[in-house]
Amino acid sequence: MSRECTLLTGFSSTTRQVDGIFIHSLPGEQMGMRPGIDGFNKNKITRIIPSNLLGLQEKEIMKLRKRHHHFEITYASKAVLKTVKTHGFLIISGPPGSGKSAKAYNTAFMLEQKEGFTILSVSSPEDIRTNFLPETKQLFLIDDPIGKYTVDNLICIQRWTNEETFIKQTFTDRSNSKLILTCRSYIYKSGFSHKLSFSPVHCDLLSHNLKMTVVERANLYHRSKLLTFLERLKAGDLTCDQNDSTPLHVVSIKGYDDLVYKRFQLKTNQINLQDKNKRTPLFMACIGCPDKVIQTLLAIDSSSLHVANIEDLTPFDVASINDDVSTLIILLKYDAKVNRKDKQMKRTALQRACDSGSYNAVTFLLTKNADVKLKGTNGLKAIHIACSKRHLEIVELLLKHDKNMINECDDDSRTPLFTSCESNQQNIVFMLLKNKGNVNKTNVKGASPLYKGCKIGNENIVGKLLDYSAKVNVQSENGFSPLYIACLNGNTKIVKLLLHKSAEVNLSTEQGWTPFLISCSKGYLEICKLLLERGANINTGNKSSYTPLPIAFREKHKLIVRFLTELGANVNEVNRKRSRHCTLPV
Template sequence: MTLTFMEANNRNSQQRPTFSSSPKMEYPPLIQAVKEGNIKLVQELLERGVDVNVQVEGGWTPMHNAVQEGNKDIVQLLLDKGADPHVKKENGATPFIVAGIVGNVELLELLLSKGADINECDNHGFTAFMEAAFYGQVNALEFLYEKGAQVNLGRQTSEEQKKLCKGGKTALMDAAQRGHVNALKILLEKMQAEVNARDNMGRNALIHSFLYCKNKKVKEVILLLLQYGIDVNVRGEKGKTPLILAVEKEDVELVQMILEHNGININDTDNDGNTALLVAIDKNQIEIAQLLCEKGAKVDCGDLIRIAQRNYNQDMVKLLREYGANENFSPPTEVYEPNSRRWQRCLRHLHRIYRPMIGKLKIFIQEQYKIAETSEGGVYVGFYDGKEAAVKRFQEDSQRAQQEINCIYHCQKNSNLVMFYGRESQNGCVYLCFALCEKSLEECLTDQGEAALENEAFQNILKSLFKAVQEIHRSNYTHQDLHPGNILIDSKGAVCLADFDKSEKLDEGQQKIKDDLKALGRLVVYVMQRGKDPFSKIQAQSDNKVIEACTNEEIKDLVQNLLSPGEEWQNQLSEMLSHPFFWSCKIGYRFLRDVGNESDIKKGNYRSKILKKLNNTKAFKNWREEIDKDVMEKMNSFYKVDNKYRNTVGDLLKFIRNVGEHFEEEPYKDLKSKIGEPSQYFQKLFPDLVIYVYKKLRNMGYKKHFPSVNSSEPGC
């Protein structure tokens, strides 16, 4: 069998030429003798010492040519004289793969005995099994299957090609595309080939059966694939469905075959918003158009009558009028400007094209509209009741869909959850529609443009998250899947918690709350580290390791309380929302002043319970030396004796209280030039003082000094 260079290049973009022989090429004597089948001359040349592995253009060797010619005796002679049975052409094809092309079972068996790998592939991912399917070599196909060839192996290709969605094609797709019905039957019936396998572009064998214009058995192929339940709503290039591709072939019988299959979406569109009916009218195919109309195709999918009139087809115009097509159809003319900056391009396109509505939902299940992957269906950009939406798609009987719906309906008043618009169902799928957000927290932290955000911004993110989880718990649910990808930022910068398909209703003991608290503890570390380590890495670490990663005492205390909640863990979030981690330095300074204003501290009652508790530390023991000398002297002058303040925490709090009380008074106004803003001054000198005092007083009945969770005093 001889394949010319032009024929070899006739393969689609996922494939490559196997042979590149040119009739005008002058071959080395050994290769010429092999091609002519002159075994005597081959033997003479080898005995003279010619190179048994000589290569010509394309990397062809005597072995490749002998296999192509199907000459077993010459192949054996070459092997006996030291020919490399694994030698590769420039495209990576071995003699074994060439044997798959020509379908020579004897040579396949011989080369296997010489160590060929049954699933070895060339540089484009072709195996001998795939080549046998591509060329309809049934005997070779069956032999390779019996020897263990992988039936559903997809074409492996380079990373660069994968980025272009190349590769992934299976032997079944090859046989379908080339119209090899016998090979297709064997693959499906005997070898249990996966009928709905998809290549890296998302195309199945049904799409591939339309791609080769010389496929004369396309109807037989498609009928066979339909009998085996192939998906008829899959898409090819430009988003074209099998129905649209059948219409483009202008074959009524083919269209009829597709339409008779259960589950066909007759009104689905390609990427440009064209339905099968619109394509039929544009191609002036009245018989196909009538068939589509009879099967329920909608006539509101474009200016159909004008297209028919442009083709001077009055019978088509009459048909369309009978089915209610609009005489004065006009597409939307208003200028649409999306609210979302990130998704504006696909929103504009989706807004412009025709799509059959699913209740109030306009959506296109195509890769270009996909926001995120999910375990069951994906999240897509869409419009719900005219509003920009993120749409999660599930199978209608999905347990996860039911869990998400239950949680949403019980937590609708939670303003920190992503807003839920509504749900729709069609063809066994349920669509849950939410407000469209710009990015996830994970994306926010990996975006270099966000790296300069201050701590206060991240504190606000975590506060919103804590409030969201707190409200879920109050609604008797737990989230159970808290991670950075489920925390979303909308176009106004608000933080929203999303993805409730793993949520669970609280059991009697409410133990599941602890799972959410532990996840929150790890999220605190992830956020405050600006996403330096992947969240999955932090999840895998022990609690002790997570605590060690905390960068200051406030974060450490917050995380410890989340990872090891006390007996009242059900109310843990309420307390944590009032934690110093969420205070600005001005709020922290006000807290220290209020504590310093306690009577026992002002009077220096060192036997009091509060001062015994506060002063029981070696920390801050030299605090007076940290204060500016002029400031210390000025504050000491308030008293009649020197060094009125001792190096105790209690006296430090009294000092802070006195600075706050007298800072604006005339005799002390020169302190401003030394101190500046007092809250910043003391925060810088004693960064751990607030959390130290907080922890000491937390269980002592002094919570009256703790700011409320809704404190909104501006930051430092």
Template structure:
């Protein structure tokens, strides 16, 4: 079967030969007993070609066979010779007139096969015969494409006058195809070979057109260079800049707008040209007359790849144009915007650079609505959210002005300042309020509602001051706005509503708990402003929310009206239901405030409205007490005229006169005295007004009371007289006044202390005040003179000396017959005793108990004896001539005798009976002492 098929594939002459051979073989096989070997097939042209037998092949074709005959694969002898890369046979067949345009069953021509094999010699032979360059099994396998692709040698073999003029079915020449393929060396070869330059193909395009159509390709731009330099023309005017550049041999050439070729390529998106120009060292940061760089132009046109290329090659991402714009300031095409911004920032673009208007990229991005992604990228790269332009506007201003709501959360998340003011004083928030912007709910949130501007104003302050709609005020309160927030001047939003007389807003604030009482830094409260506004009372302030309201001390509206002397408003407020006698935290009614204000008209208004003039506070004070305390003279006079009890006492028992004297209110004191106040009325501790005046060191008050008849000898519950108090306070002026009115220095209180005793036990400066000449020798009920009293009270020696110097008598005895010296010895006041002895006091004065200072000292020992007799007193004797040694001889002991002798006592001194101490010792049987005295 296979043989049959093979036979069928042969040409007619070949099939006849095969049949003849087969028949002979069959006949011979039947004639012998053993078969003969099969005969060899006759050689054909194809086998001869395979063997490369040029001569025999040549003979074979000489008049015998068509030179263009084909085998079963449609190959002609020429194709087969080329396929076998047999140069001689190829040359033979060409010489015999073989057709170069024939194709085998695969569509291959001899030239395609030669080029595919890279056989330059055969290619050259075929090209010389005008072999078709474009006829091939496939377009990719066109000989011309293969030659251009494989390079210089093969292409050189292909170039021949016979081929240079050939065109493909589209009218394209070798140069067109080399340009299309971006093969610069091929282009140069072809140009060097003299191929026509500006031939147009069937589409009217030149080779240069094809290179420029692929200007994104560096290779195609490289192809364009020799064509342009050779005089190539193009139908594309947008490449005129490239032609001028190359023909001037100047990659930095400037065009009419100051741009360079790099600018032009960047604008047009010619990536290949960009790469070519940069390779030629074009200035990457050159600026045109508008100050733009190629990077500006590439970005503006949205050519992201070029942007990246320029940045990679060192373009300055922060270069500014004449208006101060960096590339980040430009409004880039939306399709590349995010990626472009990301790229620019990654190469160090400054997100805070400013243009000539001071706008940063963030201003532009928000104002021109460039998208959250761009804004987020800028913020993530460190864009200052509060950066200001020349108008003082921040990016948040832009968002508000443009009502670009989608950017507000991004700005606030980065701590955008709601209160940043521009040069016209407008903040993003104030603009929003003035515009009644739909952005307000986005601007004022639970996170921002407590923020304040540099004056301490909250969003609520600002909204009220700008007359924002009630819905805005309600929103602010709903998200947590503090209705009582205070700015730096102490004002709350209610202050502003009152000043603007904005009833609607004011009533809303009041309904949400706005405080009407707390004053601002100037001391004025919302209530005060409402009551004293030039236009009159803001009556809307007096409503159900405020009529019973109180401050933190319990004071209501009437308290304040009384305090501010707004008598005309008291009836208005009272008629609306304000409690007329409502007490504050300390129990004071509005009446008390009117009294403090010393305003009879307000008192009268309250009284007319039903106020109780007999009202008392928690301490039992009447309005008259308060009038005195606040020195409200006119109010006091009015209250007295209204028959308010002048001697009413508070919980401490104090009358108004007590208070006046305590506070030193002289006019008030005079008024009360004139109006019949009780001068000696005691308070709960028994102190009279005079005592309170003394306790307050109020000398004038005390004198006024005494002049009016106050009792200078009155006593309180402790038995103290006014003089006691003056001495304790060491008030010499008051003490002198009291003494001049007959006050006793010896009157004792409930613990038995006199004013003198108090002076002697601490208030020493009062001693000379009390012990004047007319009292220096006065005695108390026990006969004690000042010196006795001082010793009994243990006064220091300095006081004793002072009393002596004032002229007191030192020999005075008390009711028990004791002298001051005796008291000193009794109390072991040795220094006082020695002083008195020096002053001439007698040590032998005998008291009612039969003892003298000497006898007591003798019993007390040597210390006492030393105090009395250390000096010249050792020689003193009593009325019978007995010296202290005589006394010692009878009542002393050996130690006392020896001590006295050491002090110089005389053994020979004789008494009136002529006895010496020795004689006394013998008489008294003091044998133990006699030897010492002998």
């Protein structure tokens, strides 16, 4: 008997049955046992597999896939995945019930999904040799490689010893081949690795770094209880709670795709039911990001795709905020609206992705004709939002998409550069200046980016703006100059920078306050001296006729009073503004 079949590795092969044995060989190759790489099956790629091996493999993996739907991500599972990505050979040890195999298979499924690895669950090193394909991404899994209860199984140890060279050559620093072993803690501690002369990376689930936390244990316990409860529900039990949430809402956000359809079958009218926050089961699924649940719900009924919650956010908005591109792809297949604005903040999915720093979502939405020039509340565009939220890479991405956005204004005439200065986003300011952002564009109140840089007190931003020819004497609508703001805040370094660029020291506000007057009022002696060196008038008063000396006297700044009197400030002005029985401090 001869037929075509697909191997676990994904290659097409010819299969012949001989005396109860399936003989597999790739097209164009001769049959025979392959010796490997570097002397092991180097030239031939035929393999002999027992007739029931492929079926058992698939059944076992399918069973584990079903269990994996309920896998709870922990710090340890993340650490194991990170470790196996950089190492070819890994051993996970832990006590019975610690989840060794679950973590191993979670790692395998993640690598299968994200990097295209083929999973092979085997029981011995000979199985590895038999199924190994050098040019294919393969991940082998073996539970209890020398047994569960003893390290004295000489037959098992000898089998591993015989394949020691092959194992080392196959899984040492190989990106395409991975081997994960799991064993009980006492097996590992008894010297399992030393007996085999292996050096796998060890992940000890009892170690301080990988041991489950109290919170993780509690989550697993509650999840188990919840699953048991949900699986036992009948149609009459599917009622709403005090928040109008149904069990379908719960299984949707938790990602239990196998229970979603069962709950729907019991009560079909709950598929689009909204809770008190107007969230549908589909909306909840998009919060939790389980793609299979989302696909199931949309396949049943896609009408909730455009149903918004109490904040007028749709499932598409939520996926954009969560940076979940896979969900965005699914929703677009069902005709989600890319440029829809919510009714409260008038923001699109792109703007919300810019706000949350969802770089992947922004990248994807730009390829789907998301309009970068649509305005939200106060005329904010995507680039203004990204600038205010410190998302440099997204700002660069938007400018790469449309370089003319660099000087776009919102309803208050604020440019991206102005917004970045206002929000103290130094790196973004530098990048925008380098890309020719308008350094002197003022907002509706006449404030410039330099004014904002002085107000937030960042001398690096102020210095860079001045390097790009920012106008130093531009006053806002109330007459505040950058120098006045720097003096008001007592920022000596910025005052020096401005004076070095010839800032005018006697510019006054609408109320007649000069930089020198406000410095005396605040008690900034060093700044007063710097201003005086540049020609500040010590007797110029505001519109209420207060000059520097009486103001310093009123605010009890003794050093400023002494400084002014020594310079010959008008003492009679002081006497006219205070009680005639008061005298100046000496």
